[in-house]
Amino acid sequence: MRAAVAAAALLVAALIAVLVVVPLESLARIAAADGLTGIGRALTAPGSRVAIEHTVAVAAAVTVCAVTAGTALALAVERRPARSRMLPRLLIAGPLVIPEFVLGFAWSQAYGPAGLSEHLTGLTMPGLFGPAGIIAVLTVYGLPLAYLAVTAGLAARADPALERAARAAGASGWTTLRTVTLPLLRIPLLGAAALVFVTAAGSFAVPQVLGTPAGFGTMSTLIYSDLALSAGPAAFTELTVLALALVVLVLLALGPLDLWLARLPRAARPQTPPAPPTQRTRTDRAVMAIVWAYALVAAGIPMLTLILTALTRGPGLAPVPANWTLANFSSGLDGGAAIALARSAGLALAAAVLAPALGALVAGLARGRWRGPLATVVTLAYALPGSALAVGIIIGYGRWLDGSALIILTAYLAKFWVFGHRPAQAALDRLPPGLTRAARLSGARPGTAARTVVLPPLTVAAATAAALVFVLAFHELTMSTILYGPGTETFAVVIMNQQDLGGVGATAALALVLTAPVVIVAALTAWLTRRTGPSARTPVFIPNGP
Amino acid sequence: MRFPLALGALLPILLAAGAAACSSSAPSNSASSNSDTSQQLTLYTSVTQNTVTAVVNGFARADPGVKVSVFRATTGQLNARITADQHSGGLRADVIWGTDPLSMESFAQENLFRPWPLPGLAGVPAADKATYFWGTRELYLVIVAHKGLTPMPQTWSALTESAYKGKVALPDPAAAGSAFAALGYFDTAPGFGLSFYQALKANGAVQVATIPEVVTDVAEGRYQLGITLDSEVRTAIAAGSPVVMDWPSDGAISLYSPIAETVAATGATNTAAQAFLRYVLSPAGQTAIGKTGWQPVLPGIAGPPRPAGATEVHPGWSALFGRQQQILQQYQAIFGA
Numbered sequence: 001m002r003a004a005v006a007a008a009a010l011l012v013a014a015l016i017a018v019l020v021v022v023p024l025e026s027l028a029r030i031a032a033a034d035g036l037t038g039i040g041r042a043l044t045a046p047g048s049r050v051a052i053e054h055t056v057a058v059a060a061a062v063t064v065c066a067v068t069a070g071t072a073l074a075l076a077v078e079r080r081p082a083r084s085r086m087l088p089r090l091l092i093a094g095p096l097v098i099p100e101f102v103l104g105f106a107w108s109q110a111y112g113p114a115g116l117s118e119h120l121t122g123l124t125m126p127g128l129f130g131p132a133g134i135i136a137v138l139t140v141y142g143l144p145l146a147y148l149a150v151t152a153g154l155a156a157r158a159d160p161a162l163e164r165a166a167r168a169a170g171a172s173g174w175t176t177l178r179t180v181t182l183p184l185l186r187i188p189l190l191g192a193a194a195l196v197f198v199t200a201a202g203s204f205a206v207p208q209v210l211g212t213p214a215g216f217g218t219m220s221t222l223i224y225s226d227l228a229l230s231a232g233p234a235a236f237t238e239l240t241v242l243a244l245a246l247v248v249l250v251l252l253a254l255g256p257l258d259l260w261l262a263r264l265p266r267a268a269r270p271q272t273p274p275a276p277p278t279q280r281t282r283t284d285r286a287v288m289a290i291v292w293a294y295a296l297v298a299a300g301i302p303m304l305t306l307i308l309t310a311l312t313r314g315p316g317l318a319p320v321p322a323n324w325t326l327a328n329f330s331s332g333l334d335g336g337a338a339i340a341l342a343r344s345a346g347l348a349l350a351a352a353v354l355a356p357a358l359g360a361l362v363a364g365l366a367r368g369r370w371r372g373p374l375a376t377v378v379t380l381a382y383a384l385p386g387s388a389l390a391v392g393i394i395i396g397y398g399r400w401l402d403g404s405a406l407i408i409l410t411a412y413l414a415k416f417w418v419f420g421h422r423p424a425q426a427a428l429d430r431l432p433p434g435l436t437r438a439a440r441l442s443g444a445r446p447g448t449a450a451r452t453v454v455l456p457p458l459t460v461a462a463a464t465a466a467a468l469v470f471v472l473a474f475h476e477l478t479m480s481t482i483l484y485g486p487g488t489e490t491f492a493v494v495i496m497n498q499q500d501l502g503g504v505g506a507t508a509a510l511a512l513v514l515t516a517p518v519v520i521v522a523a524l525t526a527w528l529t530r531r532t533g534p535s536a537r538t539p540v541f542i543p544n545g546p
Numbered sequence: 547m548r549f550p551l552a553l554g555a556l557l558p559i560l561l562a563a564g565a566a567a568c569s570s571s572a573p574s575n576s577a578s579s580n581s582d583t584s585q586q587l588t589l590y591t592s593v594t595q596n597t598v599t600a601v602v603n604g605f606a607r608a609d610p611g612v613k614v615s616v617f618r619a620t621t622g623q624l625n626a627r628i629t630a631d632q633h634s635g636g637l638r639a640d641v642i643w644g645t646d647p648l649s650m651e652s653f654a655q656e657n658l659f660r661p662w663p664l665p666g667l668a669g670v671p672a673a674d675k676a677t678y679f680w681g682t683r684e685l686y687l688v689i690v691a692h693k694g695l696t697p698m699p700q701t702w703s704a705l706t707e708s709a710y711k712g713k714v715a716l717p718d719p720a721a722a723g724s725a726f727a728a729l730g731y732f733d734t735a736p737g738f739g740l741s742f743y744q745a746l747k748a749n750g751a752v753q754v755a756t757i758p759e760v761v762t763d764v765a766e767g768r769y770q771l772g773i774t775l776d777s778e779v780r781t782a783i784a785a786g787s788p789v790v791m792d793w794p795s796d797g798a799i800s801l802y803s804p805i806a807e808t809v810a811a812t813g814a815t816n817t818a819a820q821a822f823l824r825y826v827l828s829p830a831g832q833t834a835i836g837k838t839g840w841q842p843v844l845p846g847i848a849g850p851p852r853p854a855g856a857t858e859v860h861p862g863w864s865a866l867f868g869r870q871q872q873i874l875q876q877y878q879a880i881f882g883a
């Protein structure tokens with residue numbers, strides 16, 4: 001038994017070395033090439049200082065907005081009758097299957113000057129190009145992460161009986177929320193906040209599309225600028241210093257949080273809550289109206305704009321049938337796209353199987369004082385911008401793996417490990433501490449106890465993580481375009497190379513081609529799930545009564 | 547505690563399965579495959595895919611003994627790849643075909659290139675030759691205007707006039723090599739300097755990200771004018787977009803797309819690399835470039851049409867080499883990111 005734990009610990013240490021330490025150390029070597037003077041110069045350059053301030057401000061604002069809105073929506077939706085939860089869940093989580101750069105681009109086409117909304121109503125979104133727009137779009141992208149975390153937390157922690165007791169004792173709805181529900185949800189809430197913060201801090205595409213015209217740069221856009229000039233060694237040093245500064249920023253934000261979370265008691269609800277009422281109330285209808293309005297503004301109209309843009313012959317033409325063409329699609333799909341599609345699906349599948357498995361491995365091992373630091377370490381590579389991580393990976397492994405699919409898979413695992421780990425950790429945290437021991441005391445063998453007690457909640461978390469990692473890996477563009485070699489082009493690389501993101505129509509077509517397969521798979525899964533009726537098995541809650 | 551162990555045991559199997567599932571089994575969409583004994587040549591490039599494909603396919607027909615492996619990416623990603631190579635066992639490209647001379651000169655200063663190995667090749671204009679690389683095609687930066695705009699600016703400096711206040715879009719020089727070439731030209735050109743950009747800023751000009759984005763924004767009416775590449779304007783006009791090309795009377799800014807042999811090409815690869823350079827600058831290679839919408843450097847080879855009387859100006863490349871970072875920082879102090 002001890003040997004088994006030691007072997008698993010050794011494996012985790014090896015994984016951390018391979019996926020986190022080697023890429024970071026590779027970058028640190030370049031960053032330190034000019035000594036402390038070089039690091040100081042890179043960090044104190046006027047552009048760097050402003051970019052760091054912008055990054056922190058944007059990430060903090062997005063975290064507050066996404067977690068607040070995600071929590072509010074989750075509390076409203078997850079208290080509805082089970083059968084009517086599937087649709088709002090899909091509507092809220094929908095933006096997750098849209099690549100980040102697509103969302104930013106689609107919003108600019110939908111709500112920017114001369115965009116669809118201006119054509120139809122004469123209205124544009126004020127401040128879209130600038131920090132307000134960046135925060136709005138990143139909130140849409142981060143909100144599903146918060147929503148899903150709170151939903152899981154509600155299912156596992158917030159016992160409706162406690163809320164009912166508070167209401168029966170005379171507490172108002174607001175007091176009950178403030179003193180009972182939210183404190184019970186603090187672990188998933190803080191976990192979600194951490195993930196949203198790291199995602200927003202490392203975001204590149206949205207600040208690039210919406211920030212550049214306003215002269216608003218962040219650390220990742222500055223790193224991209226340095227990359228364009230990185231043929232010169234000074235720019236490359238600055239790039240690596242900034243990338244590592246981003247890691248330090250995440251370390252400062254996440255490290256104490258993970259340590260604190262690790263020390264919190266693992267309180268969990270031991271039983272399934274009572275059956276809910278099935279009658280819809282007026283509040284339900286209002287909630288649905290809000291969810292529909294949100295989904296329409298956040299993703300519906302932007303995606304419709306994207307489809308129209310992809311179908312239109314050239315920029316500046318009215319998106320009417322007379323100007324429609326499929327040329328934007330056909331040119332992008334020339335030249336080996338089908339083989340690359342299969343390769344991308346294979347890579348995404350491998351990442352989707354491995355990342356949750358590796359995440360569960362860490363979560364299963366992480367006990368006591370190791371729990372917090374391990375959670376932070378697994379997140380570090382995710383904090384690196386894709387371009388910088390790819391450079392770290394090439395420097396670390398290029399000698400042996402250059403041009404192979406394995407080097408791309410390694411980068412995907414490094415980047416998306418966190419999505420396999422955090423849900424698994426949350427699932428294990430939800431287990432009442434004595435449950436496995438109780439099973440053992442009742443005569444179950446270790447394997448049986450693990451299979452019957454640990455695996456069921458872990459399976460749900462792993463399936464969610466696998467789906468998320470598949471989507472993210474399938475859409476991955478930045479690292480793949482640096483790491484691919486002849487014969488290992490991914491789908492996104494082939495399409496991007498064909499189009500070179502040349503015109504707006506080509507970009508829109510690329511965005512749709514990348515998004516469509518995932519949307520189709522997600523919709524099919526949702527439809528099949530609905531047919532087999534899993535909602536009956538998910539925990540449900542009593543809606544807030546008047 | 548069996549659970550982590552089971553996962554641990556499963557890991558190598560999954561890794562192997564993942565690697566097998568995604569192993570490289572398909573040929574590159576741009577490199578040709580001839581025989582197992584063919585000479586390998588690795589090309590790193592930021593040139594547009596259709597141009598690379600046309601040239602590499604033509605070379606495969608002309609020299610079937612050489613198999614070209616292509617890594618194509620944007621200028622920034624190409625830079626990242628090359629720098630990462632240098633830190634992990636050395637450059638893996640035998641030939642580098644870039645978009646602009648400034649990035650290529652930075653590589654030259656890193657001692658990545660051999661001095662130009664084929665000085666005897668005829669026809670390439672002197673303005674397109676440097677110590678380590680020669681030009682393969684010409685790119686022209688022009689003004690794009692929304693259809694119907696009157697009056698049209700006649701010169702570059704007209705963009706700073708009050709008639710065009712808030713109507714001009716500029717590409718980001720940190721995102722596009724060609725935009726950086728424009729910055730380099732104005733920085734050194736008499737009568738301009740970086741004060742030209744200060745005047746543009748004062749006149750409400752806005753920096754957008756990429757060269758194609760300038761054309762999109764002008765076509766959609768977000769701005770009325772912009773600085774972009776002639777090829778982008780032609781493509782938009784062919785698609786029916788409401789834009790026109792406004793070739794400045796003081797000349798479009800010309801930059802050349804350079805190619806070089808690297809120090810990694812040795813022995814038989816050296817011969818193959820030089821054969822490729824020779825092909826790119828041959829009438830056949832230049833014709834392939836011309837057919838994909840770019841102006842070949844060899845005189846007499848047809849490229850895209852130019853307006854009658856169109857003139858061009860050239861940035862003083864040698865004066866710009868080594869000052870890239872400094873100029874960009876000065877620019878960013880004006881248009882600040």
